[in-house]
Amino acid sequence: MFLVPAAVYLILFFGYPVVKNIIMSFQAYTTTTFYTGVAPWVGIQNYVHVITSQIFGTALLNTALFTIGSIVAQFVLGLAFALFFRRNFPLSGLLRSLLLLPWLLPLIVSSAVWKWILDQDSGVLNQFLHGFGLGSVPWLTSTSVALITVIGVNVWIGIPFNTTILYGGLQDIPPELYEAASLDGATGWKAFTNVTWPLLRPVVSVTLVLGVVYTIKVLDIILGLTNGGPANSTQTIATQSYELSFKQFDFGQGAALSNILIVISALFAIVYLRLNRKAVDD
Amino acid sequence: MTDNALPLRVATQREVATKPRVKRHRTKWLSTAIGILLLCIMLFPVYWMINISLQPAGPAIEAAWFPIHAQLNGYVQAFHDQAGNLVTSLLIALGSVVISLVIATPAAYALAQFKVKGVGIVLFGILISQMIPGIVVANALYAAYNDLHLLNSIPGLILADSTAGIPFAILIMRAFMLNIPTSIIEAAKVDGAGNFRAFRSIVLPISFNALITAGLFTFLFTWSDFLFALTLTTTQNVQPITLGIYQYIGTFTADWSTVMAAAVMASIPAIVLLLAAQKFIAAGATGGAVK
Numbered sequence: 001m002f003l004v005p006a007a008v009y010l011i012l013f014f015g016y017p018v019v020k021n022i023i024m025s026f027q028a029y030t031t032t033t034f035y036t037g038v039a040p041w042v043g044i045q046n047y048v049h050v051i052t053s054q055i056f057g058t059a060l061l062n063t064a065l066f067t068i069g070s071i072v073a074q075f076v077l078g079l080a081f082a083l084f085f086r087r088n089f090p091l092s093g094l095l096r097s098l099l100l101l102p103w104l105l106p107l108i109v110s111s112a113v114w115k116w117i118l119d120q121d122s123g124v125l126n127q128f129l130h131g132f133g134l135g136s137v138p139w140l141t142s143t144s145v146a147l148i149t150v151i152g153v154n155v156w157i158g159i160p161f162n163t164t165i166l167y168g169g170l171q172d173i174p175p176e177l178y179e180a181a182s183l184d185g186a187t188g189w190k191a192f193t194n195v196t197w198p199l200l201r202p203v204v205s206v207t208l209v210l211g212v213v214y215t216i217k218v219l220d221i222i223l224g225l226t227n228g229g230p231a232n233s234t235q236t237i238a239t240q241s242y243e244l245s246f247k248q249f250d251f252g253q254g255a256a257l258s259n260i261l262i263v264i265s266a267l268f269a270i271v272y273l274r275l276n277r278k279a280v281d282d
Numbered sequence: 283m284t285d286n287a288l289p290l291r292v293a294t295q296r297e298v299a300t301k302p303r304v305k306r307h308r309t310k311w312l313s314t315a316i317g318i319l320l321l322c323i324m325l326f327p328v329y330w331m332i333n334i335s336l337q338p339a340g341p342a343i344e345a346a347w348f349p350i351h352a353q354l355n356g357y358v359q360a361f362h363d364q365a366g367n368l369v370t371s372l373l374i375a376l377g378s379v380v381i382s383l384v385i386a387t388p389a390a391y392a393l394a395q396f397k398v399k400g401v402g403i404v405l406f407g408i409l410i411s412q413m414i415p416g417i418v419v420a421n422a423l424y425a426a427y428n429d430l431h432l433l434n435s436i437p438g439l440i441l442a443d444s445t446a447g448i449p450f451a452i453l454i455m456r457a458f459m460l461n462i463p464t465s466i467i468e469a470a471k472v473d474g475a476g477n478f479r480a481f482r483s484i485v486l487p488i489s490f491n492a493l494i495t496a497g498l499f500t501f502l503f504t505w506s507d508f509l510f511a512l513t514l515t516t517t518q519n520v521q522p523i524t525l526g527i528y529q530y531i532g533t534f535t536a537d538w539s540t541v542m543a544a545a546v547m548a549s550i551p552a553i554v555l556l557l558a559a560q561k562f563i564a565a566g567a568t569g570g571a572v573k
């Protein structure tokens with residue numbers, strides 16, 4: 001009884017879209033469909049189109065680079081912040097909660113602010129570089145720099161989340177273990193590799209899996225900063241799927257591409273959790 | 283000189299005793315200094331947003347580092363353009379909070395306290411739902427909403443935006459309700475209260491802080507939504523603030539003080555939550571009626 005409303009909602013707004021998306025991906029589902037109500041069955045043609053299109057390789061590579069780059073940098077910096085905040089210095093609690101702000105801001109707000117900071121001619125970052133006698137960097141307008149810039153902004157957004165989860169994990173490690181380790185001569189780096197890291201592993205797994213699952217589908221930041229450009233250099237599978245469905249109104253191909261995204265995300269989660277369970281069992 | 287010899291030695295002894303503490307004290311404040319510096323770097327974009335929003339609009343090539351000649355022109359213009367969108371965002375966010383709490387609270391209670399079949403399936407479903415990209419939901423909902431005439435409507439956006447709030451609210455409230463001792467619910471049932479009565483008069487009041495926390499975060503998720511606003515509206519009739527900002531930055535604009543003023547206005551809920559939720563998150567963690 002108590003579960004019914006939630007179950008109905010989850011079925012309508014998660015279950016139905018997934019099933020509908022699978023069906024659409026086998027249909028020629030375009031704007032015409034909305035007038036005629038007919039979406040002819042085309043088999044795997046949408047998938048063939050999407051995978052053989054020139055942009056697929058670029059989008060796949062960009063998705064991989066964007067996800068891996070973001071996750072590695074967010075995690076390392078987040079862990080560094082978490083270890084730093086564990087020192088419990090004066091004001092650490094206040095500073096730690098203020099750090100959450102980049103995570104709580106609407107993504108489109110962050111995109112707008114960064115877009116202006118990174119503006120080639122009038123942005124403050126290049127203004128700052130000029131102060132050191134350095135030249136302007138075309139942060140968002142060069143095909144070779146834009147992806148790195150977008151990753152950088154995404155890292156800025158992700159640090160607070162990583163810090164918070166990892167800090168929570170660090171707090172759960174009993175201090176006695178560090179005392180025992182220091183008696184055995186393990187302090188500093190040794191204490192980290194022998195005590196902190198093994199005990200933090202479960203939290204690390206959660207952080208990384210959630211990180212990948214959230215990062216792989218990021219859309220707001222890329223659309224806000226570059227719209228996938230210049231020349232598709234920041235186009236990912238998620239943004240390309242949006243492009244196909246809502247710019248070119250080919251919902252069938254858009255659905256096919258977003259299904260590929262779900263499969264990649266699910267595969268990653270399964271493989272990672274398997275490997276991790278095995279590592280813990282051993 | 284010789285007179286000083288004795289006190290000097292005492293002082294040295296005391297110094298030996300207190301030196302580590304002084305040193306530790308100093309490293310602690312050094313950490314604070316580093317922490318403040320790191321935070322200044324991390325929050326610089328937020329400062330810059332506020333700084334630019336207060337600058338006079340104009341063709342300034344180099345923006346001033348401080349808003350010395352502060353002006354509110356950006357805010358006047360942004361409010362003129364975006365007031366309607368702010369109201370739309372507010373309505374959608376409040377609607378989503380209500381829907382999410384109404385749907386999620388009983389579910390969280392059942393998942394925390396009932397030992398029925400299906401609990402595992404629902405929990406698994408919630409976790410899986412986190413993996414589904416918003417673009418998949420948007421893709422399918424666009425077609426469905428088109429048939430149901432829910433495109434460009436506030437109820438349509440409320441329902442779609444709750445895809446972020448409902449799973450989160452269920453998980454966070456369930457975590458809280460797991461800590462409610464079964465004994466007080468059993469006691470109420472012994473006194474003749476049914477499941478619904480026990481839920482309403484025992485569980486809801488105890489879980490008040492968890493509800494507030496879930497509600498605040500749901501508000502923020504919905505307020506920040508961009509994807510559904512972008513895909514499930516086709517006209518300007520229903521347009522949340524996030525979409526307003528996107529259109530600002532999509533077209534070439536020289537008037538960044540207005541854009542940043544709109545960004546500041548869109549950030550207000552996040553800043554308020556940061557100050558308010560601090561208390562509610564702590565209260566939610568330590569709450570509990572029976573010791």
